[in-house]
Every structure is written in structure tokens, then in C-alpha cells.
Amino acid sequence: xxxxxxxxxxxxxxxxxxxxxxxxxxxxxxxxxxxxxxxxxxxxxxxxxxxxxxxxxxxxxxxxxxxxxxxxxxxxxxxxxxxxxxxxxxxxxxxxxxxxxxxxxxxxxxxxxxxxxxxxxxxxxxxxxxxxxxxxxxxxxxxxxxxxxxxxxxxxxxxxxxxxxxxxxxxxxxxxxxxxxxxxxxxxxxxxxxxxxxxxxxxxxxxxxxxxxxxxxxxxxxxxxxxxxxxxxxxxxxxxxxxxxxxxxxxxxxxxxxxxxxxxxxxxxxxxxxxxxxxxxxxxxxxxxxxxxxxxxxxxxxxxxxxxxxxxxxxx
Amino acid sequence: xxxxxxxxxxxxxxxxxxxxxxxxxxxxxxxxxxxxxxxxxxxxxxxxxxxxxxxxxxxxxxxxxxxxxxxxxxxxxxxxxxxxxxxxxxxxxxxxxxxxxxxxxxxxxxxxxxxxxxxxxxxxxxxxxxxxxxxxxxxxxxxxxxxxxxxxxxxxxxxxxxxxxxxxxxxxxxxxxxxxxxxxxxxxxxxxxxxxxxxxxxxxxxxxxxxxxxxxxxxxxxxxxxxxxxxxxxxxxxxxxxxxxxxxxxxxxxxxxxxxxxxxxxxxxxxxxxxxxxxxxxxxxxxxxxxxxxxxxxxxxxxxxxxxxxxxxxxxx
Amino acid sequence: xxxxxxxxxxxxxxxxxxxxxxxxxxxxxxxxxxxxxxxxxxxxxxxxxxxxxxxxxxxxxxxxxxxxxxxxxxxxxxxxxxxxxxxxxxxxxxxxxxxxxxxxxxxxxxxxxxxxxxxxxxxxxxxxxxxxxxxxxxxxxxxxxxxxxxxxxxxxxxxxxxxxxxxxxxxxxxxxxxxxxxxxxxxxxxxxxxxxxxxxxxxxxxxxxxxxxxxxxxxxxxxxxxxxxxxxxxxxxxxxxxxxxxxxxxxxxxxxxxxxxxxxxxxxxxxxxxxxxxxxxxxxxxxxxxxxxxxxxxxxxxxxxxxxxxxxxxxxxxxxxxxxxxxxxxxxxxxxxxxxxxxxxxxxxxxxxxxxxxxxx
Numbered sequence: 001x002x003x004x005x006x007x008x009x010x011x012x013x014x015x016x017x018x019x020x021x022x023x024x025x026x027x028x029x030x031x032x033x034x035x036x037x038x039x040x041x042x043x044x045x046x047x048x049x050x051x052x053x054x055x056x057x058x059x060x061x062x063x064x065x066x067x068x069x070x071x072x073x074x075x076x077x078x079x080x081x082x083x084x085x086x087x088x089x090x091x092x093x094x095x096x097x098x099x100x101x102x103x104x105x106x107x108x109x110x111x112x113x114x115x116x117x118x119x120x121x122x123x124x125x126x127x128x129x130x131x132x133x134x135x136x137x138x139x140x141x142x143x144x145x146x147x148x149x150x151x152x153x154x155x156x157x158x159x160x161x162x163x164x165x166x167x168x169x170x171x172x173x174x175x176x177x178x179x180x181x182x183x184x185x186x187x188x189x190x191x192x193x194x195x196x197x198x199x200x201x202x203x204x205x206x207x208x209x210x211x212x213x214x215x216x217x218x219x220x221x222x223x224x225x226x227x228x229x230x231x232x233x234x235x236x237x238x239x240x241x242x243x244x245x246x247x248x249x250x251x252x253x254x255x256x257x258x259x260x261x262x263x264x265x266x267x268x269x270x271x272x273x274x275x276x277x278x279x280x281x282x283x284x285x286x287x288x289x290x291x292x293x294x295x296x297x298x299x300x301x302x303x304x305x306x307x308x309x310x311x312x313x314x315x316x
Numbered sequence: 317x318x319x320x321x322x323x324x325x326x327x328x329x330x331x332x333x334x335x336x337x338x339x340x341x342x343x344x345x346x347x348x349x350x351x352x353x354x355x356x357x358x359x360x361x362x363x364x365x366x367x368x369x370x371x372x373x374x375x376x377x378x379x380x381x382x383x384x385x386x387x388x389x390x391x392x393x394x395x396x397x398x399x400x401x402x403x404x405x406x407x408x409x410x411x412x413x414x415x416x417x418x419x420x421x422x423x424x425x426x427x428x429x430x431x432x433x434x435x436x437x438x439x440x441x442x443x444x445x446x447x448x449x450x451x452x453x454x455x456x457x458x459x460x461x462x463x464x465x466x467x468x469x470x471x472x473x474x475x476x477x478x479x480x481x482x483x484x485x486x487x488x489x490x491x492x493x494x495x496x497x498x499x500x501x502x503x504x505x506x507x508x509x510x511x512x513x514x515x516x517x518x519x520x521x522x523x524x525x526x527x528x529x530x531x532x533x534x535x536x537x538x539x540x541x542x543x544x545x546x547x548x549x550x551x552x553x554x555x556x557x558x559x560x561x562x563x564x565x566x567x568x569x570x571x572x573x574x575x576x577x578x579x580x581x582x583x584x585x586x587x588x589x590x591x592x593x594x595x596x597x598x599x600x601x602x603x604x605x606x607x608x609x610x611x612x613x614x615x616x617x618x619x620x621x622x623x624x625x626x627x628x629x630x631x632x633x
Numbered sequence: 634x635x636x637x638x639x640x641x642x643x644x645x646x647x648x649x650x651x652x653x654x655x656x657x658x659x660x661x662x663x664x665x666x667x668x669x670x671x672x673x674x675x676x677x678x679x680x681x682x683x684x685x686x687x688x689x690x691x692x693x694x695x696x697x698x699x700x701x702x703x704x705x706x707x708x709x710x711x712x713x714x715x716x717x718x719x720x721x722x723x724x725x726x727x728x729x730x731x732x733x734x735x736x737x738x739x740x741x742x743x744x745x746x747x748x749x750x751x752x753x754x755x756x757x758x759x760x761x762x763x764x765x766x767x768x769x770x771x772x773x774x775x776x777x778x779x780x781x782x783x784x785x786x787x788x789x790x791x792x793x794x795x796x797x798x799x800x801x802x803x804x805x806x807x808x809x810x811x812x813x814x815x816x817x818x819x820x821x822x823x824x825x826x827x828x829x830x831x832x833x834x835x836x837x838x839x840x841x842x843x844x845x846x847x848x849x850x851x852x853x854x855x856x857x858x859x860x861x862x863x864x865x866x867x868x869x870x871x872x873x874x875x876x877x878x879x880x881x882x883x884x885x886x887x888x889x890x891x892x893x894x895x896x897x898x899x900x901x902x903x904x905x906x907x908x909x910x911x912x913x914x915x916x917x918x919x920x921x922x923x924x925x926x927x928x929x930x931x932x933x934x935x936x937x938x939x940x941x942x943x944x945x946x947x948x949x950x951x952x953x954x955x956x957x958x959x960x961x962x963x964x965x966x967x968x969x970x971x972x973x974x975x976x977x978x979x980x981x982x983x984x985x986x987x988x989x990x991x992x993x994x
Binding site for chain 2: 138152252
Binding site: 125210211212214215216217218219220221222223229230233234307308309310 | 741760
């Protein structure tokens with residue numbers, strides 16, 4: 001087991017390094033001088049040269065990379081080429097907002113998918129199961145931001161129950177915070193829930209076919225108790241994998257949702273930076289997102305070992 | 317990076333964004349009885365897979381037809397701004413009404429389908445061109461290299477198309493080509509993974525072993541044996557990736573990162589219409605429905621093709 | 634009235650179970666199983682008494698597994714049983730698994746019976762146990778489900794069950810039973826897993842043990858050991874056993890009576906020695922001949938049964954075997970009557986093997 005943990009940790013660290021090289025390389029090696037891009041139309045050769053000096057863009061690439069990566073490790077993402085403000089504090093604030101949004105969406109998605117997916121699997125032959133399956137097919141086809149727009153149309157425009165956008169920090173006003181969180185989290189959560197539901201259904205269906213469920217019934221367990229006592233833990237393995245993978249989608253989906261609902265999260269920070277040609281900010285935010293995804297997947301890997309005993313001692 | 321093999325579903329282990337998992341279908345009894353089938357074939361079980369294929373195929377064909385027709389005819393010219401007619405509701409003249417510039421919604425939707433299809437075709441094309449040979453390569457080289465390649469592949473898999481596109485746009489500026497390339501690159505890992513697992517199975521078959529024993533060179537084996545046998549997997553994945561591409565393009569256009577303002581695109585229509593949500597919500601509903609329908613169509617097509625190509629999997633539905 | 638029912642009525646004392654014979658633990662009468670209009674099992678009669686070991690042989694597709702599942706009430710979705718199936722537990726509790734009028738019993742009733750009055754061992758030991766649960770826990774579970782042990786209450790009960798589980802694992806021959814109880818299934822070999830399954834099945838001292846090819850998937854060296862374990866376990870509890878297999882040698886060594894199934898019907902039944910040395914039904918004759926590697930036909934070739942088993946529901950009308958039988962005539966288009974003193978002994982064949990000293994053809 002220890003060997004496996006060590007292996008996973010190594011892979012995680014290597015992935016971190018490789019990703020950072022990739023992100024850095026991407027932003028730096030593509031044509032376009034970051035300084036010139038940042039200055040835009042005001043770019044005189046002198047101002048460009050000055051900017052380059054100021055931000056150390058004339059140093060060798062390796063040195064720039066190490067300086068940047070080292071800064072990140074020390075939790076110092078640097079200074080924006082355009083605003084000259086420290087990127088760190090804003091990054092932290094925005095990260096908090098995005099995290100809340102993503103976690104709330106994940107919660108909604110899981111709350112929908114686990115019971116519905118199991119239901120669909122148990123009744124997969126009945127009209128109920130088929131109907132739910134068709135519904136989830138539709139849910140999967142709708143982009144989250146579209147769901148957001150539609151939800152706004154119904155709940156903000158027609159019914160006027162909820163605000164059409166904006167963000168209120170939880171400490172400021174808990175009730176308003178929830179009111180502003182609800183629609184965005186629902187948009188992401190419902191759609192991801194539909195996707196997750198199909199995976200849950202598949203996992204539970206697989207388990208239902210397994211021999212040990214037959215053994216459980218032969219012991220005297222009713223189908224439902226057999227599923228709960230023996231099936232769920234086994235179905236958890238593929239579902240947990242998907243949850244980890246889903247987080248990447250959620251993080252990215254949040255980027256778009258933040259635009260729909262005008263939420264000050266990482267996504268809008270990223271998009272604003274893209275619009276302003278503030279390349280270092282883009283680089284930093286992308287890196288934060290990538291690290292988040294890698295971290296979640298690493299945690300999922302560790303969770304496996306807890307869930308599936310075959311991984312602890314090595315299956316024969 | 318987590319082990320991709322743990323992902324459920326008997327078909328290509330597709331990843332979320334468009335999330336096409338298996339369609340519902342008749343299952344089997346919980347006990348396996350040798351020699352006795354669970355339920356007689358025919359009747360209800362046969363109709364369901366055909367359903368997905370037909371519906372999906374019909375939708376895809378409809379979209380293609382509309383796009384082709386739009387080259388020759390649209391009810392009005394979507395390029396012409398007509399302030400006098402702005403924000404009309406549906407009428408005999410403007411079947412679905414007009415937008416804030418007086419442009420006919422139906423015409424916009426029709427021309428927008430071109431963008432959707434174009435981006436999908438190029439993106440999937442790029443992904444196939446790179447992903448398929450990559451997958452075959454990963455299957456045919458010694459185990460260690462193959463594993464390494466797949467690890468790198470998984471890393472790329474973690475990078476959603478949207479993020480890649482945003483990064484590309486930051487450096488290159490917005491544009492439809494940027495979107496296509498970004499989505500294409502992001503779709504490569506899916507193809508590589510699917511092709512590799514299919515190719516590995518083919519490599520184990522006896523006729524490949526015989527070919528190798530007879531001294532056939534690897535390239536020959538790849539072309540003559542591996543490729544035809546993974547073709548069906550590739551086709552299914554193409555349909556699935558197309559659905560993902562449509563979603564990604566819509567999101568990019570909505571964010572203003574895809575098609576430029578001049579080119580009609582469903583995603584951009586969503587963005588332009590959002591300000592008028594309180595006044596004319598229909599301007600959001602119509603393009604939204606188009607996007608969802610197109611994605612649904614390609615997903616169903618993919619599911620239907622998967623069931624069609626691999627009837628063995630029916631037992632597992 | 635079918636030929637079968639006539640035989641049943643004529644069966645008399647031997648079938649009805651008079652006081653001098655041990656009571657039935659399982660009684661199957663006129664069992665039929667249909668799915669979507671196809672007949673999978675037709676007109677099956679079967680009885681097992683306390684302490685009796687009955688074999689059920691036939692090829693894949695003959696319906697033997699379905700019969701077993703019908704007794705357990707574990708038929709899958711879409712399979713409709715009819716007829717009568719009754720199971721009687723060690724304490725005399727009777728469960729009508731299938732009732733002639735009301736059909737299959739309700740799930741709660743069946744769940745109470747399974748694992749307590751009747752237990753079943755399946756063929757695949759490698760996949761029979763939950764991979765994420767410790768072995769001892771799985772054995773203990775069958776006792777906590779049925780509350781079959783006296784205990785101090787819920788908390789004390791589970792502890793008692795766990796201790797008893799360790800004892801059982803010891804009795805089935807697992808070395809270091811305490812350690813084994815803490816192990817996960819993947820840490821045990823196939824033979825060991827099957828021993829665990831046997832321990833589980835016998836934990837509540839069921840009146841009937843049904844075994845569906847319990848040793849077929851095991852290594853040859855282990856098969857005899859596990860088989861012996863099962864038989865001793867059954868004997869120790871004076872339980873009845875229904876042993877399903879396609880392996881004639883195993884049946885010959887383990888069972889007292891045997892039923893031969895083909896095409897969803899019972900085609901012959903009787904004491905093992907009788908049926909194996911003097912088979913009457915043509916199919917049985919073919920089976921025996923095909924199993925005997927020393928016996929050859931006149932032309933020097935081994936005996937085989939021509940043709941292959943038709944798919945489910947596609948057996949010919951009348952005698953189910955007639956499209957593969959070398960002695961079939963037009964008479965065989967009619968369902969042959971059961972010839973014998975009762976469902977426990979007899980055969981259904983228009984042209985049975987004629988018994989001559991030199992051995993019939």
C-alpha cells in the first residue's frame with residue numbers, strides 16, 4: 001500500500017511540474033511579445049523595452065520559468081503587467097468565490113445523481129427508468145450556461161423570486177448570499193447532475209449483475225438491502241473516479257457561469273485578463289485551475305485505497 | 317492522475333462535458349444461467365438501440381441539411397441590419413421574429429448552424445488526425461513507452477477545451493480558427509485513449525500474431541489490421557467528440573472568444589440576447605434549443621452507433 | 634389430466650411421504666417456468682427428503698439451474714413460475730415458494746426462507762463474495778440476518794455471530810481461521826473462497842442445501858476436498874441435498890438418487906446405481922455412453938449424442954429429445970407418458986432401452 005501511495009504522490013508532483021512547464025511554455029513561446037501585447041496601442045519601442053526590463057522579460061527562459069514557478073510555490077503569483085497591482089490578494093478572493101460556487105454545484109449534482117441514478121438502475125426496464133433516462137439525455141445536451149440563462153428567465157424575469165445575477169459574500173448577508181448563490185449553483189449542478197446520474201446508473205447496473213449480489217440474496221437479503229449493504233460500496237469506486245474528473249468540468253463550467261451571473265470569481269478574473277491582454281494574470285489563473293484539478297484527482301486516488309481493499313494489499 | 321480504466325461504461329470511456337454514457341435499455345436478470353438466455357431476443361430489446369440511432373441520425377442530418385440549404389437560401393439576409401423591424405415577435409414575415417438589429421432569427425439560426433458544423437468538423441478532424449495515429453503508436457510500441465504516452469495523454473485530458481481556447485485567445489486574439497484548433501487539441505486524448513485500447517485488443521488477436529510471425533512490418537500491420545478494426549470505435553468517438561465540440565463552441569462564442577461579431581453563431585446569439593432577457597426571452601430560447609438539439613443529436617447518434625457496432629454490449633445494457 | 638399427474642396419483646405412499654420415511658424438505662410438483670411465451674421448464678416433479686442426497690444432471694440448457702433457482706425463489710425478472718414448490722425448514726416451518734393458485738410467494742416471505750431453511754452454493758467461487766467486505770463479516774451476516782443465534786441483544790448478537798463465523802471457518806478447513814475471518818476475498822484462493830461459501834451456506838443449519846456445480850470451477854486437486862467438505866457438512870446436519878451438475882462421476886460418488894433433465898423436462902429418475910448401469914431413456918443412455926471412455930460402438934468410435942442442444946424454448950413438441958434420437962419414430966411426436974411408480978423413479982420414453990444381459994443397443 002505504501003508503495004502505491006508513494007507512486008501516486010510521485011505522479012502528482014511530476015504532473016504539477018509538467019503542467020507548469022506546459023502553461024509557461026504555452027504563454028511564452030507563442031508569438032507575441034507579452035509586453036507589447038500588454039501595452040497595446042500605446043506601445044512605443046521605448047515603453048515596451050522599459051516594461052520588459054521591469055518585469056524581467058529579457059532574462060533567459062529557464063530563469064523566468066523558475067522565478068515564476070518558485071513564486072507560485074511561495075504563494076506569490078507576481079505583479080500584473082498592466083495594473084501593477086499584486087495578483088495574489090485578488091486571486092485569493094476570487095478563488096474563494098469560485099470554490100464556494102463549485103462546491104455548492106457539486107453538492108447539488110451529487111444529491112441529484114446518487115438517488116436518481118440508483119433508481120434508474122434498479123428500475124431500468126420500467127417506464128420510470130426509461131423516462132428518467134431520456135430526461136438525463138436531455139440534461140446532458142444542455143450547456144450549463146444555457147441552463148443558467150433559462151433559469152434566470154423563469155425565476156428572475158417571470159417570477160421575480162431570485163436575482164438575475166450578482167454576488168453577496170456570506171459574511172455580509174447570509175440570506176442574500178444564498179439567494180444569489182442558488183441559481184448559478186443550480187445551473188451547474190443540474191447539468192453536471194445529469195451527467196453524473198448516467199455514470200451512477202451504469203455503476204449500479206454493473207453491480208446488480210455481480211455474483212456477490214446473488215450470494216447476498218441467497219443469504220436472505222431482500223433486493224434493496226442487498227444493494228445497500230453490498231452493492232453501494234462497490235459502485236462507489238467508479239463513481240468516485242468520475243466525481244474527480246467532473247471537477248475539471250465544473251471548474252471550467254464555472255468560468256462561463258460567472259459570466260452569465262456576473263459573479264466575481266476566478267473565471268471572470270481570467271476572462272477580464274484575457275480581454276485586457278494581461279498575460280501574467282492569465283498564466284497564474286490557469287495554473288491555479290490546473291493545480292486544483294490535479295489536486296482533486298490526487299485526493300481521489302488516495303480515496304480509492306480507502307474504498308477498495310484490493311488496492312491495499314494488492315489483488316491476487 | 318487517476319487510472320482511466322476505472323471509468324464505467326463498456327464503450328469508449330468518454331469524459332464529462334457532453335457526458336454521453338450508455339442509453340437506458342433492457343437489462344438482464346441478476347443470475348447468469350448457462351445456456352439459457354435471459355430473455356428472448358427480438359421485440360422490445362431490438363427497437364431501443366435502433367431508436368437512438370434513428371433519432372440521433374435524423375437530427376444530425378437535419379442540421380447538415382439546414383446548413384447546406386443556408387448557402388443557397390435563407391428567408392432573409394441575416395447580414396442586413398434593419399432597425400425599423402427590430403425586436404419583432406413571430407409573424408408570417410419573420411417566422412421566429414427579429415433580434416435587436418432587426419435581423420431575422422430563422423436566417424441567423426440557419427447560418428449559425430454552418431459555424432457549428434464547421435467548427436465541429438475541423439476540430440474533430442484535427443483530433444482524429446493526431447489522436448488515431450497516436451493511439452495506434454501507443455499500442456504498438458513496447459509497454460513502457462505506451463504507458464508513458466498514456467500518462468501524458470491523461471494530462472492533456474485534464475485540460476478542458478475551454479481552458480485551452482481561453483489561453484490560445486489570450487495570446488492570439490479571438491477568432492474562429494483559434495477556437496477550432498483549441499477544441500481539436502483538447503479532443504485528441506479521447507481518440508488516443510479509445511484507439512489505443514482497441515488497438516491493444518487487435519494486437520492480441522491471432523491473425524496479427526500470424527502476421528508478425530510472417531515478418532510483416534509494423535506499419536503494414538497497423539494499416540491493414542489495426543486500423544480497419546478500430547474504425548468503428550473511431551466513428552463512435554467522432555460523434556461523441558462532435559457533441560462536445562458543439563458545446564465548447566457555443567460556450568466560446570458566448571464568451572466572445574469564438575466566432576467574431578460578424579459571423580452568426582448560436583453561442584453569440586445567446587450572448588447578444590441576454591441583455592434583452594427581460595424584454596424578449598425568446599431570443600435566448602431559440603438558439604438555446606438549437607444548441608441542445610444538436611448536442612442531443614450527436615450524443616444519440618454516438619450511442620446508437622456504439623450499440624450497432626458492438627452488439628455484444630447489448631447484454632450489458 | 635397429464636400423464637404426470639396420473640403417475641402422481643398412482644405414486645401413492647412412496648410419494649406422499651408416509652410416516653416411515655423422512656419428511657420432505659423440498660417438494661416440487663408440476664413446476665413450469667415461462668418467459669415471454671416460451672416454456673423453459675415444463676412439468677417438473679422433484680422431492681428431497683431429510684438426509685437424502687439427490688442429483689440433478691443434464692447439459693447446459695436442460696433447465697437444471699432454473700429448477701434450483703425456482704426452489705430458492707430466485708428466478709430473475711420476467712421469468713414466471715407456476716405449479717407448486719414447498720420448502721420445509723429444520724424447525725418444521727413451511728414456505729410455499731410457488732403456490733398453484735397464487736404463483737410465486739412475496740419477496741419478504743422468500744427472504745426469510747433463504748439462508749435459513751434452504752441455502753445455495755453457486756459455481757463461481759471467485760466472484761461469489763463481496764470484494765470490499767471481510768470474509769468473516771460476510772459469514773457472520775447470514776446469521777445476523779436470520780437472528781439464528783441466541784445472544785445478549787443486538788450488540789452481543791453480532792459479536793456472537795462473528796465468533797461463530799470463526800468457528801465455522803475452522804470447520805471448513807481454513808488454516809488460521811481468526812486471520813482468515815479478517816481477510817478480504819482477494820486474499821484467498823478459489824478453493825478457500827468456496828470453503829467460505831460452504832461455511833456461509835451451512836451456518837444456519839438449513840434443512841436443504843442446493844449446490845449448482847460447486848466444484849466445476851475449482852482446480853482438480855481441490856475438487857475432491859471441497860466435495861467431501863460439502864457432503865460431511867450436509868451429513869452432520871442431517872440435511873437434504875440437491876446436487877446439480879453435468880459431471881456423472883461426481884453424481885455417482887455423492888448422490889443416492891438422480892434425476893435426468895433435458896429440454897426443460899425430467900426424462901428419467903431413479904436410484905443412482907440403477908440409472909447409471911441400466912438407463913432406460915435414450916438420452917440417459919447417450920449420456921452414460923458418452924461419459925464412458927472405454928466403451929465404443931461397433932465401429933470402434935466413442936459414443937456421442939448426435940446433434941446439439943436446441944436453444945431455450947426451441948425444443949420439439951412431443952418428446953423433447955426426438956430430433957436427436959436415433960430411435961425416434963412418428964410416435965414420438967406425442968408426449969411420452971411417465972412410466973414408473975412415481976416421480977422419484979421412472980422415465981418418459983416411447984422407445985426405451987431394452988434391458989438384456991449383454992447390454993441393450
